[in-house]
Amino acid sequence: MARAATTTDAFNAIAEPRRREILDLLLGGERSVNELAGMLGLAQPQVSKHLRVLREVGLVDARDDGRQRLYRVVGSALKPVHDWVGRYQRTWSERFDELDAVLEELKDEEK
Amino acid sequence: MARAATTTDAFNAIAEPRRREILDLLLGGERSVNELAGMLGLAQPQVSKHLRVLREVGLVDARDDGRQRLYRVVGSALKPVHDWVGRYQRTWSERFDELDAVLEELKDEEK
DNA sequence: CGATCATATTCCCATATGGGCATACGTCAA
DNA sequence: TTGACGTATGCCCATATGGGAATATGATCG
Numbered sequence: 001m002a003r004a005a006t007t008t009d010a011f012n013a014i015a016e017p018r019r020r021e022i023l024d025l026l027l028g029g030e031r032s033v034n035e036l037a038g039m040l041g042l043a044q045p046q047v048s049k050h051l052r053v054l055r056e057v058g059l060v061d062a063r064d065d066g067r068q069r070l071y072r073v074v075g076s077a078l079k080p081v082h083d084w085v086g087r088y089q090r091t092w093s094e095r096f097d098e099l100d101a102v103l104e105e106l107k108d109e110e111k
Numbered sequence: 112m113a114r115a116a117t118t119t120d121a122f123n124a125i126a127e128p129r130r131r132e133i134l135d136l137l138l139g140g141e142r143s144v145n146e147l148a149g150m151l152g153l154a155q156p157q158v159s160k161h162l163r164v165l166r167e168v169g170l171v172d173a174r175d176d177g178r179q180r181l182y183r184v185v186g187s188a189l190k191p192v193h194d195w196v197g198r199y200q201r202t203w204s205e206r207f208d209e210l211d212a213v214l215e216e217l218k219d220e221e222k
Numbered sequence: 223c224g225a226t227c228a229t230a231t232t233c234c235c236a237t238a239t240g241g242g243c244a245t246a247c248g249t250c251a252a
Numbered sequence: 253t254t255g256a257c258g259t260a261t262g263c264c265c266a267t268a269t270g271g272g273a274a275t276a277t278g279a280t281c282g
């Protein structure tokens with residue numbers, strides 16, 4: 001087999017620095033494609049392509065506003081990444097066990 | 112310009128599913144290359160190549176043990192990923208603010 | 223409708239890269 | 253030293269993909 005596709009899930013989508021930049025910008029609120037292109041110093045088609053990848057993995061959402069299309073971030077699509085990485089946190093954070101305990105308390109309080 | 116390199120940082124290293132599998136296995140403790148290859152059903156050279164990428168970004172560490180080389184995971188290399196993703200958590204986790212407060216408390220207790 | 227603006231798509235190219243395979247390198251045992 | 257074992261490298265191929273440029277598609281305005 002040959003090289004595997006790298007734009008099929010959140011892990012791959014955020015591996016591209018430009019796409020992380022786009023998401024970071026969208027953290028500040030909805031943006032149009034041209035706005036993003038301007039801020040990134042990228043050509044519009046490239047931005048559209050990155051946005052497409054991001055949309056396909058559910059990391060962004062779009063809404064039409066006249067001639068523009070406003071994109072916004074959908075953070076929940078990062079949950080799988082967050083969960084996966086979180087399993088490694090205890091290997092570097094000494095505070096993790098303590099935090100773990102606190103979280104347990106939180107859960108109990110919820111009930 | 113052409114395609115950018117994708118094996119230069121932790122974000123890219125963990126974009127490859129096989130490499131995540133390797134790290135997951137190493138979470139169970141040190142493993143030799145052949146052990147990993149066996150568990151993954153992958154050929155040894157492929158595993159060595161993935162391990163090389165992981166080592167270059169600091170995600171694994173190796174130690175020689177006779178003819179074998181034992182690899183172990185270095186979770187702290189995931190901190191940048193964890194931090195980056197964490198900034199998005201508040202967009203999906205309603206519990207985030209509460210957790211934030213708890214973390215502040217933890218910090219205070221440390222002093 | 224025709225013109226203009228905003229975005230998406232298509233084609234091209236250079237290149238990175240994952241797997242398959244053979245092989246080089248390093249270490250230990252006899 | 254020779255041979256076997258464990259691991260790393262090198263080479264080849266197929267393919268994905270990011271950027272560049274041109275163009276298609278869509279929507280709004282006059």
